[in-house]
Amino acid sequence: MSIARGRSARVRQRIQRLGFFGMTLAVLLTITPIVIIVGYIYAQGMPAISWTFLKDFPREGMRAGGILPAIVGTFWLTLGTGAIAVPLGVGAAIYLSEYAPDNRWTRAIRIAIINLAGIPSVVYGLFGLGIFVLFLQFGTSILAGSLTLAIMTLPVIISTTEEALRAVPNSFRVVSISLGGTQWQTIRRIVLPQALPGILTGVILGLERAAGETAPILFTAAAFFLPRLPTSAFDATMALPYHLFVISTQVPGMPIQIQYGTAVVLLTFVLSMNIVATVIRSRARARRQW
């Protein structure tokens, strides 16, 4: 009764309207800038996009030409990150969801994952510099950058994959085991296929973050300018986010068109991953039978 004490229905209705208005305002203040920023970048940058912009090397101190090496670099870095982070992350999630006993050690793993998720990206950069570039002597390279990005992406992939695995009803496992399936057979043939859309969504969202990151590759992989494409994992590379940073802060007299054009390419790269993830998730949700 204390909840309704002392206020007339009309006053309560008015407070409710005020409260709802406040929350709606918060959402609008959050969403509107996103839409405006994305729209503005496309409006400003689309005129710069052409076939030559995508397939040419930068010329005249990057003030002309295209951004091919940056696109290729980001592609390789993202792929390298996935090749390392996906098996490791999915494996860890399988362990946590299907094998791990509920004890102190498992809790330690969970706390470690929470902490990995919170470490600042530039600290990952320092770590990558210390261990991969200098200690293991990979040099400033795609390999060192991918490893650094992979460790940074790991917590995202583990937590989303674990969530997807846990969402598979336990009865599926029980039936498989009762039919004589071993634990790994059950996981591989029953649990993983059912959880696949959820896992894919998590993997793509994790890689999306890696693709857009600059700070972790600053000292581990990124090169200011390279006149050729990387030929091995031990080459340094240009990358889209770092290139955008360079041309918007480090190069005087940079044509604004090229800056916005680069932003459009990076945004498209990231947004398309985001859209693919969203589509996979909503389609799986619509088709799910449990």
Next chain:
Amino acid sequence: MRARNWSEVVITVLVKTAGYSAIVFVLLIFIFLLRESAPALVEIPLKNLLQIRWYPIEGYFGIVPLLGGSLVVTIGAALFAVPLGLGSAIYIAEIAPRWARELLKPLVEVLGGLPSVMLGFIGILVLAPFVRVALDLPTGLTAFTGAMLLGGMAIPTIVSVAEDALDAVPRTYREAALAMGATRWQTIWRVTLPAARSGVLTAVMLGIGRAIGETMTVMMVTGNAPVVPTGPRALFMPIRTMTATIAAEMGEVANGSVHYHVLFFIGIVLFLISLGVNMAAASVVFRGRKRAERILS
């Protein structure tokens, strides 16, 4: 049968290794930061690291202005992100009709996926000039500009964690409140939100943790002046954060120099701060879960 058992064992070992790798990585990160930063403490006394002057070329390595810069930007970001993030979470979880919910959640996720360098880029070209004119400042590259953008980057974290927490409140709580004659707003404000408070607190802490660690955006838009902030006016002046200092200077120092070791020392300070924030957030989650288990049993 024997071959199958063998593969079961191998798989178990493999996934177990992958699971424990998370612990290994946290330890490795700590060890390597320590390894590279320890010489800094040998070469310069701790007293000098706590000075108020950061001017590495002349050997002044006081990290106080950098700590202060990070603090100002983070507080500013929280002022934007906490009300907007929690408000959005409440709207999405409790008020929005289904279609709006399905539309808003992916949009907030888009914000979370925008690269920080992209927000810095927009900050330089659009937001900073706007701030300069609107607030009549000598430069738009201020802590305030950084705080706005950083707030934006913390919002998706806050929204998704807080929304999960609100969603997890049993429906019976709401039904009971409504049945007693409470309005929907009273139910949200006095029943749902208090019931979800540990999750909401976690959301705020993780959001703030995100803001402390952000690098590229603050490096691009906060002006990078290592001045000790004094008073609220500091929000409208250029500052420099710990993260931006590492990112801006690591590329130019010689490996193994004092400056290099000091940058790693700043890294370990950041690492410990994020560890503190996340442990606190995690302990809130674990405590909340225990309480829920007590109530349910």
